[in-house]
Amino acid sequence: MSQSPVTTQWIDIASHDGQTFKGYLALPPAGNGPGIVLIQEIFGVNRHIRSVAEQYALDGYVVLAPDVFWRQEPGVELAYEGNDMDKAFRLVNEIDFTVAVKDLASTTQALRQRPECQGEVASLGYCMGGILAYLAGIESGVDKAVCFYPGGIAKHLDKSDALKVPAQFHFAGNDGHITDEHIGQVRDTFAQRDDVEIHVYDGADHGFNCWARSAYHRHAAALSHGHALTFLESA
Numbered sequence: 001m002s003q004s005p006v007t008t009q010w011i012d013i014a015s016h017d018g019q020t021f022k023g024y025l026a027l028p029p030a031g032n033g034p035g036i037v038l039i040q041e042i043f044g045v046n047r048h049i050r051s052v053a054e055q056y057a058l059d060g061y062v063v064l065a066p067d068v069f070w071r072q073e074p075g076v077e078l079a080y081e082g083n084d085m086d087k088a089f090r091l092v093n094e095i096d097f098t099v100a101v102k103d104l105a106s107t108t109q110a111l112r113q114r115p116e117c118q119g120e121v122a123s124l125g126y127c128m129g130g131i132l133a134y135l136a137g138i139e140s141g142v143d144k145a146v147c148f149y150p151g152g153i154a155k156h157l158d159k160s161d162a163l164k165v166p167a168q169f170h171f172a173g174n175d176g177h178i179t180d181e182h183i184g185q186v187r188d189t190f191a192q193r194d195d196v197e198i199h200v201y202d203g204a205d206h207g208f209n210c211w212a213r214s215a216y217h218r219h220a221a222a223l224s225h226g227h228a229l230t231f232l233e234s235a
Contacts, residue, residue, distance in 0.1 A: 005029035006057040013066060013110045016102045021070035023107060024050055026057035027116055035117040037107050038065040039125030039132045042088040043078040048212045059229060062117045066107040068100055080213050092128050100132060105140040122232055127151050138162045146228050149175060149206050154182045157189045166195040168231045170224045173202040199227050
């Protein structure tokens with residue numbers, strides 16, 4: 001069995017309050033490239049998120065996926081049903097987004113300081129991570145934000161004037177969590193911004209990018225990945 005050309009490791013990240021937390025680092029085959037702060041769903045930096053980090057590393061990016069839940073339960077990895085699902089919702093309900101965004105700023109700084117990271121650093125996240133990617137675009141010092149099915153986005157649109165970097169949103173057309181009304185609110189909020197893109201994937205449900213979930217939608221996952229790469233590479 002051939003070995004992946006992507007190099008991965010867990011690294012320590014210094015927090016703003018003098019602690020350390022872990023992040024999963026994936027380096028591209030070339031050894032260097034632009035940076036991505038990859039932000040987890042509510043299930044931790046689990047196998048799927050690590051595979052996404054490796055996917056973007058194969059695309060040429062230096063990817064760092066921080067353990068967002070480290071203040072509650074370091075290293076938690078959850079599946080998508082039963083008790084794990086219940087625990088995931090408990091963790092996201094307990095998280096302090098203000099502190100999490102500061103941790104993402106620490107992650108961004110740590111990534112920029114690595115010699116392998118050359119060029120821009122973008123935030124990119126899924127579900128809870130999609131919201132945090134948007135907030136990171138406002139407060140964490142990234143150059144771009146890519147937000148996949150960001151649940152609860154409508155509650156954070158009052159911060160839109162503070163978003164000074166280009167952003168891209170990906171929504172599922174059949175999302176029970178993010179309604180057409182919510183998507184419409186996002187469209188209206190950013191209607192005058194030519195550096196904000198909104199993509200909606202008909203027939204897809206929340207979580208469409210995750211191959212480990214029943215909601216996985218190959219067509220939407222492929223299209224959205226291509227759109228994200230095009231956006232990340234745009235001037």
